[in-house]
Amino acid sequence: MDYNKILSERAVAIKPSGIRKFFDIASEMEDVISLGVGEPDFKTPWSIRRAGIESLEKGHTWYTANAGLAKLREEIASYLKRRFQLDYQPKKEVLVSVGGSEAIDICIRALVNPGDEVLVPEPSFVAYAPIAQLTGGKAVPIATRGEDGFRLTAQQLKAAITPKTKLLVFPFPNNPTGAVMRREHLEEIAQVLRDTNIMVLSDEIYAELTYGERRHVSIASIPGMWERTVVVNGFSKAYAMTGWRLGYAAGPEPVIKQMTKVHQFAIMCAPTTSQYAAIEALANCDGDIEHMRDEYDMRRRLLVDGFNKMGLTCFEPEGAFYVFPCIQSTGLTSDEFCQKLLYSQKVAVIPGTAFGACGEGFVRVSYSYSIDHLAEALKRIERFLQEETLPDGQP
Structure with a gap:
């Protein structure tokens, strides 16, 4: 059997994730401190776990509607209004997915035709370009720069647009840089897009994890952007629910309708137990978000100070x-x-090139780990730097 003649050319052309490479190596070593995977070290808050347990005890183990439990979609719409001033009709403009990752996948599949161009600001999450390629679309990277705060600028966006541009992926707050787009930056991006037919996939999975007094602003809340934006979010990061595999998309009805068809045939529905747990998360766990964000903020400052002190800007x-x-x-x-x-x-960290070619010269370090874990990692990294800079032959 010659599998080279059988396998999909598009699938074969996709490179494996650079994140998983180092995670897999580290998983087979002893005494490794892994700062590679973006997974909260907090347990899912107890009230959320209890809601999931109670749903099982009550025998809620059947399929739900393809788009998700009606109550959950209502809570999602309420949450988006309460936290980000976004208005969606839960019955027609909200879709529950298997993690934010599935929502990204079906959004791109519902919008992109072969030959369409998908603009992807980089460095960014590893999945966008491969999914675009699987649809027959062309991923067009836009290299963001440290001097711009790793934000996408209006000038960069305007220069990247061609007659074939169909979709802009908008990954902010950003993985791996931690960059955010403030309202004034969003206004500039919106000014470029308003008179086009370009859609926006706004990946806002880290929306609740912003630091300082200014909270996240969704690009969908900017005048003229709601009708061209699909907001993707989920429960993994804000609620420490990675293993529950639950996310959602919210957007204009015509787009959500097509996304729901793809979801219907590929997935059927998101996990029922997870959906009941998510209802509790949205309704009663704002305080848990605040607690975890405060902890992350403390860890963030520890790492930034530590790296700058050891000479890694x-x-x-x-x-x-x-x-x-x-x-x-x-x-x-x-x-x-x-x-x-x-x-x-x-110590396991991730090369910046896993998130795009412009990530060369950088590494991604996750601080979704305990202070003790991070402090020990900083000691080992500093020791590594000292050993790397010793003159040849010096012990």
């Missing part, structure tokens, strides 16, 4: 739970730095 992230220090001063590539650090000091 670190952009101060304003969202998500990652720092993106520059390692160019070491003379190593991002991949070399991560491999040497892992094998020398048993």
